[in-house]
Amino acid sequence: MSTVEVLAQATAAGPVRVTSPAPREAWWRLAEEDGATLVTQTPHWLDALCATAPFEDASRLYVFAGGRRLVVPLVRRRGLPARLTAEESWPSGWGIGGPLAAPGTPDEEEALVVFRDLAGRPALRVGVRFGPDADPVWAAAAPRDFAAETVTTYGLDLSGGFDTVWERRFHARVRRDVRRSERSAVEVEVDREGRLVAEFYGLYEKSMLRWAAQQHEPRALARLRQSRAFPQRYLEAVAERFGTSCAVYLARVGGEPAAGAVVVSYGDRAKYWRSAMDRDLAHPVRANFLLQKLAIEDACAEGRTVYAMGDSRPGSSLAHFKEGFGAEERPTLRYRRERLPLTEADRLMRTTAKRLLRFRDA
Numbered sequence: 001m002s003t004v005e006v007l008a009q010a011t012a013a014g015p016v017r018v019t020s021p022a023p024r025e026a027w028w029r030l031a032e033e034d035g036a037t038l039v040t041q042t043p044h045w046l047d048a049l050c051a052t053a054p055f056e057d058a059s060r061l062y063v064f065a066g067g068r069r070l071v072v073p074l075v076r077r078r079g080l081p082a083r084l085t086a087e088e089s090w091p092s093g094w095g096i097g098g099p100l101a102a103p104g105t106p107d108e109e110e111a112l113v114v115f116r117d118l119a120g121r122p123a124l125r126v127g128v129r130f131g132p133d134a135d136p137v138w139a140a141a142a143p144r145d146f147a148a149e150t151v152t153t154y155g156l157d158l159s160g161g162f163d164t165v166w167e168r169r170f171h172a173r174v175r176r177d178v179r180r181s182e183r184s185a186v187e188v189e190v191d192r193e194g195r196l197v198a199e200f201y202g203l204y205e206k207s208m209l210r211w212a213a214q215q216h217e218p219r220a221l222a223r224l225r226q227s228r229a230f231p232q233r234y235l236e237a238v239a240e241r242f243g244t245s246c247a248v249y250l251a252r253v254g255g256e257p258a259a260g261a262v263v264v265s266y267g268d269r270a271k272y273w274r275s276a277m278d279r280d281l282a283h284p285v286r287a288n289f290l291l292q293k294l295a296i297e298d299a300c301a302e303g304r305t306v307y308a309m310g311d312s313r314p315g316s317s318l319a320h321f322k323e324g325f326g327a328e329e330r331p332t333l334r335y336r337r338e339r340l341p342l343t344e345a346d347r348l349m350r351t352t353a354k355r356l357l358r359f360r361d362a
Helices: 024-033 043-052 108-119 137-141 162-169 172-183 197-215 219-229 232-245 279-285 287-301 317-324 342-357
Strands: 003-006 016-020 055-057 060-064 069-072 075-077 086-089 100-102 125-129 147-157 186-191 246-253 256-266 269-277 306-311 328-338
Touching: 024 043, 024 069, 024 100, 043 055, 043 075, 043 232, 060 108, 069 108, 108 125, 108 137, 108 328, 147 162, 147 317, 162 287, 172 287, 186 287, 197 232, 197 246, 197 256, 197 269, 232 246, 232 256, 246 279, 246 287, 256 279, 256 287, 269 279, 269 287, 279 287, 287 306
Parallel strands: 086 125, 269 306
Antiparallel strands: 003 016, 016 060, 055 075, 060 069, 069 100, 075 086, 125 328, 147 306, 147 328, 186 246, 246 256, 256 269
């Protein structure tokens, strides 16, 4: 059940009412009204997270006296006292969260009210990651007690339709690889009902082992780490909640699964979410390139204007792959307020473990 409170730090226009968790009807209405809404900012995404991991809904709806409504998607870990947990939008690996607002963009005073309210939460850590189209007002309003981190994500502009994307944004090398795949004995199936989830996840498990070898990571550790970060039930939960807006693309060679990609869509945006492959089967026929071409073509046919390709380290092989389709770097900001240096401690432990394992980032 939602609780309602009136913030002490009201704006000059009057009091601010906060409801938590945010009522779903109000949240969905904001998602429809805010043209920059991402798949990962919808209630379905939060529901999938809570169904997959030990989290609960901590979202907050702000209603300002001037009429502005704003939702900050948040989750917190279940079963822990408030002062020993984190409230985040989102936890690591779950993508971009950040506020939705209507009508229009909040002013700096309203943005500051939100930051101050989040800073006052009893959690050990409060974190919010903004999308690439977040208004600069948020950066201007961010208090000094929130540490800022820049994360690079990649997005492909779909304006002009697929013919324009193919001719002007795909690199020549990518077009050659797509044509090569189309001439090969590759069969592609697209599933929007969740039927191919298990086959895709089988490919993902093979990918885990390949990534482990590339990174000099023990296979047992890789299985444990990746299965915790992305268990099969995670994909099942997203496919169930998004229905036909979650598409699983699967390429087969000789009847065997060779490569797969998962694309989730909402509004005018499609999100390339996960991929996997059996390299021995997929690489010779460039199956991954064909899957991306088909997914982008479908996104254009559905009227999407952006094909989000997720985070990558600039200069990495994955960034190079995305850039081949015309995706461009988009900086995003993550803000974090911590009562104890949890992030730095976690970074130190990970760095030490990687050094001991001679781990190499792919």
